[in-house]
Amino acid sequence: MLNEAVDLLGEELVSLLGGLLVGGLFGFFAQRSRFCLRAATIEFSRGQGGARLTVWLLTFASALLGTQAFVAAGLLDVSEARQLAQQGSISGAMIGGLMFGCGMILARGCASRLLVLSANGNLRALLSGLVFAVTAQSAYRGLLAPAREWLTSLWLVDGGPSRDIMSVIGGGTPEKLGFSLLWLLAGLAGVARFRIGLRVTLAAVATGVAVVAGWLFTYQLGQASFAPVTLKSLTFSGPSAELLMQVLASPHLRPDFDLGVIPGVFLGSFAAAALAHELNLEGFFDGRGMRRYLVGAVLMGFGAMLAGGCAVGAGVTGASVFALTAWLVLGGMWIGAVMTDLVVDRWTMSRKPAQQAGDLAGRAAS
Structure with missing residues (x-):
């Protein structure tokens, strides 16, 4: 069927339509499940457990187990995926993951969650998503690129088996399937x-x-296809930055899988929210809240490009092929998010009542 579609429509258009469909699938079900890494890390850090952590575990495990099942069946070969075949950066993964984790707590959502919420009418998420895309593009090809390149070069790892975390520790496909099953059991x-x-x-x-x-x-x-096609799946940092630049600087959009993902997720989330009567315009309440979102978006944009992916691109897509750097990024995101929630939200908020009481006492004494 795919051969006929390529012959009829051409490779680029088929790739674009595939991105739209896959993105639409993700957007629709991410909206319905409330999939969000930030919410999962908050539940974890506060020792609460609950629906958000369970949803993340189920999504994560499904991606891992499904990908590895198709690999084991011989229907998928991920050895040429960028996350495994190309040179990677250990330093970029560690530092970028920490930055992204901090940023998603401040912005109240990772890149994919901001896109999903934007489609539902959340203007805070829309502005944060735009700042995220601008910062990612700057880190990729703009003013912040030298800083990203320097941090990336501190600790590099060659492509191939050394980027496959299971190969590094002496495992293979059976071990990957078993490990993925453990995550699914945790979700269940x-x-x-x-x-x-x-x-x-x-x-x-x-x-x-x-x-x-x-x-x-x-x-x-x-x-x-007769022409080389890049093996990839869902990610949001690179496609967001590239889509922004194509819209702003190019009169002709280049159809490909990534170009279809972003509008696909938006449309899928919009459709899900519309069917559930959950479309609602929301904005900022004050300037302080706006500053928090913008700082978070900048940290996520730079962190994602430094790490080589966002909470989905590295934390789920990259992890599903057991890329070493992706698992390091994911760990950094969890650590950065837990630390930021502890310091910025829990500790700061717990001090506010005491500070307010002290201010009232001081005013009374004066």
Whole structure:
């Protein structure tokens, strides 16, 4: 079927439509499941557990297990994926992951979550997403590129087996499948413990399946095309930056998979919110809140380009092929998010009542 579509429409248009469909799938089910790494890390850091952490576990496990199942069946070969085949940066993964984790707490959402919320009418997320894309482009090819390149060059790792975390520790496909299954069991345990409904559970699984669909589509397109096709799946940092530059600086958009992902996610999330009657315009309440969002967006934009991916691009897509740097990025995101939540939100907020009481006492004494 894909061969016929390429012959009829051309490789570029088929790639674009594939990005739209995969992005739409992700956007629709991410909106319905409330998939959000930030919310999951907050529940974890506060020792609460609950629906958000369970949804993230289900999505993460579905992406890992689905990808590795197709690899084991011989229907997918991820050895040529950028996350494995090309040279990577350990220093970029560590520092970028920490920065991204801090930023997503401040901006109240990762890159994909901001895009999903923007489609629902959240103007705070829309502005933060635009600042994220501008910063990512600056870190990629603009003013911030020298800083990114310097930090990236501090600790490099060659492409190939040395970038496959399971190969490094002496494992293979069976071990990857077993490890992925453990994550799924953890998610299912959360479903039972916190009584997550069937619809949310299936939506969370479908969100992870969208990542698998991206790998399968680009791999099969490469098999059907005479020209080289980059093997990839969902990510938001690079495509957001590239889409912004094409819209601003090019009279002709270059159709490809990445170009379809961003509008696809937006349309999928919009459709899900419209069907559930959840479209609602929201804005900033004060200047202080706005500053927080903007600082977070800048940290995420630079951190994502330094790390080689966002919470989905590295934290789920890259992790699903067991890329060493992706797992380091994911760990950095969790650490940065937990630390930021502890210092900025919990510690600062706990001091405010005491400070307000002290101010009142001082005024009374005067």
